[in-house]
Amino acid sequence: MSEAGDPKTVIAARAAQELRPGEIVNLGIGIPNLIPGYLGAGTEIFLHTENGLLGVGPRPAEDELDPDLVDAAKRPVTALPGASYFDSASSFAMIRGGHVDVAVLGALQVSERGDIANWAIPGKDVLGVGGAMDLVVGARRVIVTMTSTTPKGEAKLVHECTFPLTAREAVDVVVTEQAVFRIRGNSLVLTELLGGSTVADVSSVTEARFTIELED
Amino acid sequence: MTATGLVAAEEAVGRVKTGDTVMVGGFGLVGAPLTLIDALAEHSDATDLTVVSNNIGEPGKGLGKLLRQGRIRRGISSFFTSNPEAVAAVNAGEIEATLLPQGTFAEAIRAGGGGIAGFFTPVGAGTLLAEGKEERLIDGVPHVLEQPIRADVALVYAARADELGNLWYRHTARNFNPLMATAATLTIAEAGEVVPVGELEPESIATPHLYVDYLVAHR
Numbered sequence: 359m360s361e362a363g364d365p366k367t368v369i370a371a372r373a374a375q376e377l378r379p380g381e382i383v384n385l386g387i388g389i390p391n392l393i394p395g396y397l398g399a400g401t402e403i404f405l406h407t408e409n410g411l412l413g414v415g416p417r418p419a420e421d422e423l424d425p426d427l428v429d430a431a432k433r434p435v436t437a438l439p440g441a442s443y444f445d446s447a448s449s450f451a452m453i454r455g456g457h458v459d460v461a462v463l464g465a466l467q468v469s470e471r472g473d474i475a476n477w478a479i480p481g482k483d484v485l486g487v488g489g490a491m492d493l494v495v496g497a498r499r500v501i502v503t504m505t506s507t508t509p510k511g512e513a514k515l516v517h518e519c520t521f522p523l524t525a526r527e528a529v530d531v532v533v534t535e536q537a538v539f540r541i542r543g544n545s546l547v548l549t550e551l552l553g554g555s556t557v558a559d560v561s562s563v564t565e566a567r568f569t570i571e572l573e574d
Numbered sequence: 575m576t577a578t579g580l581v582a583a584e585e586a587v588g589r590v591k592t593g594d595t596v597m598v599g600g601f602g603l604v605g606a607p608l609t610l611i612d613a614l615a616e617h618s619d620a621t622d623l624t625v626v627s628n629n630i631g632e633p634g635k636g637l638g639k640l641l642r643q644g645r646i647r648r649g650i651s652s653f654f655t656s657n658p659e660a661v662a663a664v665n666a667g668e669i670e671a672t673l674l675p676q677g678t679f680a681e682a683i684r685a686g687g688g689g690i691a692g693f694f695t696p697v698g699a700g701t702l703l704a705e706g707k708e709e710r711l712i713d714g715v716p717h718v719l720e721q722p723i724r725a726d727v728a729l730v731y732a733a734r735a736d737e738l739g740n741l742w743y744r745h746t747a748r749n750f751n752p753l754m755a756t757a758a759t760l761t762i763a764e765a766g767e768v769v770p771v772g773e774l775e776p777e778s779i780a781t782p783h784l785y786v787d788y789l790v791a792h793r
Contacts, residue, residue: 409749447677
């Protein structure tokens, strides 16, 4: 990678381009939360948070903190004009019922068929799933934002997930700091190289089998 | 039922008995009935409790107090992880954990309150959380049969109530509270403010008073 910026900002900036004006979007914790900073002018989207708010606004100023107004990570947020509040069953009915257009979330592993593991590490605690399973099953498009490898250098795009699954065949797009992949007909396709990466760079950190259909 | 004026928190939580299943509203501590939980921790001997709550509080806060007192036997939750002491208690075999996807957890409570005997959801199919549950292909998609959840007592929080027990929730402090209010044999509501009957806009009442048995003032 010749023009390596911070991988997280590279990923967030590219993932932002996947969102279309007017879409209802649920952003996960971490890289997805950086996306609003990279949306172009006129790309108004509506942010949904599963704890019961459609129309999430920016973080409040220190003197505007409201303990009753948080996002799914329990961080303070604001509500934009036109926002609405609802209970948790309604919120997940929106998700499960296909009314949320896009979920953008991180992952520990994604398989070449689009299986995703993002809630538990084997041998560690498997006691917190939250809304992860509901989101990846219910959202109409699932975009995964993740670095291509773990801090130890292990590939996260894998042949088969070895971590506990969140859902099978649920992922549509994967954005890493090196590339954009799309899952088409249950197989992984490399469609774009980022940050000066080459196909050889991508191959060296990808265990999953993929085909190449680079788009302009 | 219908609430008949305010009762003291200590008196209301006196209805929780040893071995009961208790639902507790809140997303973490947001919208959690902290006055009722504190009263349960300080003025009740009920133990061996099954707690139904999205989280088991935080260390030493909310349900985290009951956990430290060793009064929780089992937790049904979507995210134990927000209280590391709850995770440690599960790993030490001190409490039993039932983990559900958050949407399944919410829907199971809704079903419990609304007389639905179970439901098929695609969420969790083929994962660890479907183990031991009936799976069925519906329109070619694997689904999991989930059971409704009911409780002996529900503890909920609302920013505003009227004297009949109609409840009005504020912002994201609503979360699981209106669902849990429907799904217990006895519902105790803690209110930030209690107003005279007629002052709440009927359209803004999210929990009609028929669900509420006791009304307690938030402290």
